Amino acid sequence: MKCPYCGKEMNKVIDSRQAEENSIRRRRECVSCGKRYTTYERIENIDMMVIKKDKKIEPYDRNKIRSSIIRSCHKRTATVEEIDKLVDGIENKIFNMYTKEVPAELIGNLVMDALKNFDSVAYVRFASVYREFKDVNTFMDEIKSLLENKEENKDENKEENK
Numbered sequence: 001m002k003c004p005y006c007g008k009e010m011n012k013v014i015d016s017r018q019a020e021e022n023s024i025r026r027r028r029e030c031v032s033c034g035k036r037y038t039t040y041e042r043i044e045n046i047d048m049m050v051i052k053k054d055k056k057i058e059p060y061d062r063n064k065i066r067s068s069i070i071r072s073c074h075k076r077t078a079t080v081e082e083i084d085k086l087v088d089g090i091e092n093k094i095f096n097m098y099t100k101e102v103p104a105e106l107i108g109n110l111v112m113d114a115l116k117n118f119d120s121v122a123y124v125r126f127a128s129v130y131r132e133f134k135d136v137n138t139f140m141d142e143i144k145s146l147l148e149n150k151e152e153n154k155d156e157n158k159e160e161n162k
């Protein structure tokens, strides 16, 4: 952590507090020039493990969620900010519910929920990969229930799915 004023690395932390769910705001003072500055650090939840369908365990990786959403939103109108916001929401839910291990299935469901309200096409793309639709009928059922759902929440979704 280099001082933005003089570039020296020695500093002392004056104050630390949680800024958001997964980040810490630290007020620092440079030992060399005495100026104060603020840093934000992401809390990396390296302890979190993901339990996959085949019971194999792998370290939690935010980027996996992010890239699967980016893939699903390919050529759609989503901006990077919107996608990062979706990932933040999903991640916060995960860390609110679990502390050490999270089933991969739950992550998949959270991504589906988030995409459902965000972009129907991205949702269907993600769901078709994630649910591994065995045949056209299962796929059609999913789309049908999506459309019915849409009909019900028409006014609500108009705002969200522009």
Ligand SMILES: [Zn+2]
Residues within 6 Å of the ligand: 003, 004, 005, 006, 007, 008, 030, 031, 032, 033, 034, 035
């Ligand atoms: Zn300095």
